[in-house]
Amino acid sequence: MKKTVRALLALLGPLLLVLLGVPSLQGTASAASSAPAPGQVTRYTMTAFTNSSESNLYVYDSPDATAFTLQKGPAYTPPSGLIRDPSVFRHTDGFYYLTYTTNWTGNTIGFARSADRVNWTFLYDYTVPISGLTRTWAPEWFVDTDGSVNVVMSLTAASTATHFTAYRITATDSALTTWSAPVQLAGIGPNNIDTFIVKVGSTYHAFTKNETTKYIEYATASSLTGPYTLRKTGDWAGFGSWVEGPALVQLDNGGWRIYFDGYRAGKYWYSDSFDNFATWSTPAEVPALSGFIRHATVLKETVPDGVALPTGTTRSLRSVNYPDRYAAVRSDSLGYIDPVSSSSSTAVKQSATLTIVPGLADAACYSFRDSGGRYMRHWDFRIRFDADNGTDVFDKDATYCARPGTAPGSVRLESYNYPGRYVRHYNYALRVDTGQNTDTFRADSSFTVVSPWA
CATH class of the missing domain: 2.115.10.20 (Glycosyl hydrolase domain; family 43)
Known part of the structure; x- marks a missing residue:
């Protein structure tokens, strides 16, 4: 059933994006993916x-x-x-x-x-x-x-x-x-x-x-x-x-x-x-x-020396330059880096806990699910959490390839369908922005994978 839905939405998706005035998303690559295996x-x-x-x-x-x-x-x-x-x-x-x-x-x-x-x-x-x-x-x-x-x-x-x-x-x-x-x-x-x-x-x-x-x-x-x-x-x-x-x-x-x-x-x-x-x-x-x-x-x-993330496990992503803040989803379904501590409520801890799975668009990369089963994806370059709608566009929007971060053991998450754009925080909001050759950008886009809060 899901394959049928995917096929139908794949046909209608681009038309709907045009009608809604949404910029077309990259991700119709004609050649097979050439992403390296995890750890490379x-x-x-x-x-x-x-x-x-x-x-x-x-x-x-x-x-x-x-x-x-x-x-x-x-x-x-x-x-x-x-x-x-x-x-x-x-x-x-x-x-x-x-x-x-x-x-x-x-x-x-x-x-x-x-x-x-x-x-x-x-x-x-x-x-x-x-x-x-x-x-x-x-x-x-x-x-x-x-x-x-x-x-x-x-x-x-x-x-x-x-x-x-x-x-x-x-x-x-x-x-x-x-x-x-x-x-x-x-x-x-x-x-x-x-x-x-x-x-x-x-x-x-x-x-x-x-x-x-x-x-x-x-x-x-x-x-x-x-x-x-x-x-x-x-x-x-x-x-x-x-x-x-x-x-x-x-x-x-x-x-x-x-x-x-x-x-x-x-x-x-x-x-x-x-x-x-x-x-x-x-x-x-x-x-x-x-x-x-x-x-x-x-x-x-x-x-060698790539970053391998533990798929099938729950983890939290801690900001390298704001170590008291973690990638989290708020009630508006948008992603932020929010403060979390041992005294935080269960709801706050759950908001900063993600399940790492093989990338929906490429198993050599990664996707992230929140506690409600929604996937971290980008839309208009803003990070948000949505239910999988079965389209190739969604799969690519929700797939990120791991790159070494600025701190030992940290990771940067590059957008799969917008190469050169990374998940980063700006005014605490999570976005996928074009990489900049600055220490600030590299730190803003680096996260340490740590034990889950919930």
């Missing part, structure tokens, strides 16, 4: 050059692909030339590898290696074996599903920075020191640069800047080398013009995030898609880094 955590590593230097690499990381923290900067300076457009991946040997643009003109790309993502060693400059090249720009790693390691780059033999075409080279040894002959990606061009490719199923999806129109375009193919069919042109995704350097990463909830450089405006943006790249969220600036970084790529990994 996602880490997004960003490598970028900056407005202040084209010769220095900066390395950042983030648990949510939104709020990035500097790990080292400068982290690497090549022995000569530039380090524009740095692209990072982790190879099967356990090392991290960079490839990057070595100069505004010429026929080489650079390579460096690191054991820890922050301390890098120069490997070599590779000369692309095509006669007459004048510019060799924006190399990007692409590891195919067959394990082959490729670099996709933008090349031109023109006397000016025009008429770029995309080529790929493939590593012919596991040490990444020898490469196949360059092969052009058919269908991308005649003047496209900064081509970034991801593969979903058997389809290759290419995001590339049209250097003539200054828009990011979208093409697909059934082979890495094409032929690609151009699917979207102009301002098809709402990214605007005079943008470049697209780089994509898949989020824990299965959606895709694109980062891109609004170089004329001096801004750095991201946008999310949950429907096979058809539509994208309104671009938002990357917090703290917009206006400073340039042409970054982001590597997603699953690493």
Whole structure:
């Protein structure tokens, strides 16, 4: 019966939201969830050059692909030339590898290696074996599903920075020191640069800047080398013009995030898609880094030291920076952090006692029930407690992924369908707000899981 109700509400839900004037909720991710198992955590590593230097690499990381923290900067300076457009991946040997643009003109790309993502060693400059090249720009790693390691780059033999075409080279040894002959990606061009490719199923999806129109375009193919069919042109995704350097990463909830450089405006943006790249969220600036970084790529990994919560048990969530207050539900069904002590009434203690269960939308994450069986969910970014209405939207609104908090053993709860938003208190009211790279926000969004009050 519940499945039937869910199916009916899934059809009617979006229409009802429109009629009620409620903003559509994210959560129609086309790809399967990629959230890490409990006890592990996602880490997004960003490598970028900056407005202040084209010769220095900066390395950042983030648990949510939104709020990035500097790990080292400068982290690497090549022995000569530039380090524009740095692209990072982790190879099967356990090392991290960079490839990057070595100069505004010429026929080489650079390579460096690191054991820890922050301390890098120069490997070599590779000369692309095509006669007459004048510019060799924006190399990007692409590891195919067959394990082959490729670099996709933008090349031109023109006397000016025009008429770029995309080529790929493939590593012919596991040490990444020898490469196949360059092969052009058919269908991308005649003047496209900064081509970034991801593969979903058997389809290759290419995001590339049209250097003539200054828009990011979208093409697909059934082979890495094409032929690609151009699917979207102009301002098809709402990214605007005079943008470049697209780089994509898949989020824990299965959606895709694109980062891109609004170089004329001096801004750095991201946008999310949950429907096979058809539509994208309104671009938002990357917090703290917009206006400073340039042409970054982001590597997603699953690493140890995640937070595992005890499902099937009742617990209380104590605020890290207001340790006499706990996540609680009031009579208006809204969430707050309220003071609770041994002298509090039974009702107050029950209001601050929650049952932790596997996430309704993803069992690798978590959901929380109050003593009346209602679930902690967000609505218009406010935390409230409601009965499960059987819809996918509700399941996603009521699912949170655990991230390490500011205090030892504490946890931050990231919204499943709004990546980068965390449960936090503001004026004692619980909300899901976009992460901020501040000590105050991190403390406001950190909770310690303790024995239940009731």
